[in-house]
Amino acid sequence: xxxxxxxxxxxxxxxxxxxxxxxxxxxxxxxxxxxxxxxxxxxxxxxxxxxxxxxxxxxxxxxxxxxxxxxxxxxxxxxxxxxxxxxxxxxxxxxx
Numbered sequence: 215x216x217x218x219x220x221x222x223x224x225x226x227x228x229x230x231x232x233x234x235x236x237x238x239x240x241x242x243x244x245x246x247x248x249x250x251x252x253x254x255x256x257x258x259x260x261x262x263x264x265x266x267x268x269x270x271x272x273x274x275x276x277x278x279x280x281x282x283x284x285x286x287x288x289x290x291x292x293x294x295x296x297x298x299x300x301x302x303x304x305x306x307x308x309x310x
Contacts, residue, residue, distance in 0.1 A: 215257065222263035223248050229265045237272070249276040256280075258308045266300035273304050281306035 226232035227239030252260050260281070262273070270285045277283065284305045290296070 215255065217257065218259040218261065219252065219255070219257045220261045220263075221248065225265040225268065228267045228269070230267065236269070245272075246276075249273070252277060252306065253280060256308070260306040262304040262306070264302050264304075266302050268302050270302070270304065273306070277306060280309065282309050 223245040224241040227235055227237070227241050227245075233239060248262070266287055270283070273283050284307075286303045286305070287300060288303060289300045
C-alpha cells in the first residue's frame with residue numbers, strides 16, 4: 215500500500231470560472247469516488263488539491279471519522295508566481 219495519495223479532483227463545480235453548481239454539478243461524482251477510494255484503500259495520508267472555494271466541510275463529513283483533516287489555502291503570489299487562482303489543499307491523516 216502507498217504511504218500517501220496525492221491528487222486533485224475536478225474543480226469546475228466550485229471554480230469561479232466554472233458553472234458554480236457546487237454539489238449539484240455532475241463532476242462531484244469524481245470527488246465522491248475519490249473519497250470512497252480513500253476509505254477502501256486506507257492510505258495513512260492523502261493530499262487533495264482543489265480551488266479555494268471547495269467546501270472543506272464536505273471532506274469532514276465524508277472522511278472525518280477516519281482522517282484528521284487539515285486545510286491550507288495557498289495563493290501562487292505568496293511564492294512570487296503570477297496566478298489568478300488560489301488553491302486549497304486538504305491534508306488527511308489517519309486518526310488513531
